[in-house]
Amino acid sequence: MKKFRFSASIDAPVARVWDTMLAVETYERWTAAFTEGSTYEGSWSKGSRIKFLAPSGDGMIAEIADNRLHEFISIRHIGMISNGVEDTESEAVQSWAPAYENYTFQSTPEGTLLIIDQDITEDSEQYMTDTWAKALTILKKLCEAGV
Structure with a gap:
């Protein structure tokens, strides 16, 4: 597992970037870069369980490790969903879990610097x-258009 960093400078205020990134309607638009029709079920509140799902129902199980409004979100991925079955204990899952995906929102004179830090398997x-x-390009366009 390696840590990767991705970022985007977005010409929009932090609150708009936050809302656009996390609201289910716009989340589904920018995450289409990963899987067309992807969505989530659950809450972004600290301590909440959240599922990131493909249209098939397969996906990831996670917990929100931290949430500081308009500043930072930490997602702790803890398992997989396959054929409707949640798996947080198999050897395959234990080989990478937990894996973190963190979003940092920094205010800049131009708007927002969005930083993604993520644990990624080789x-x-x-x-x-x-x-x-691709996803950050879509998110940037949505935020800058005020969608």
């Missing part, structure tokens, strides 16, 4: 690098 490095670039 076999996913290229995919995540390519796909985060």
Whole structure:
């Protein structure tokens, strides 16, 4: 597991970037870069359990490790969902869990610097690098358009 950092400078206030990134309607638009039709179920509140899901129902199980409004969110990925079955204990999951995905929102004179720090397995490095670039481009457009 390696730590990767992705970032985007967005010409929009932090509150708008935060809301656009996390509201389910716009979340589904920018995360389409990862999987068309992806969504989440749950809450972004600290301590909450949240599921990140593909249209098939497969996906990831996580907990919100931290949430500081308009500043920082830490997502602790703890398992997988496959064929409707939640798995947080198999050897396959234990080989990478927990894995963190952190979002930092910094106010800048131009708007917001959004920083993503994520633990990524070696076999996913290229995919995540390519796909985060696409996802952040979509998110930037949504935020700057005020969607």
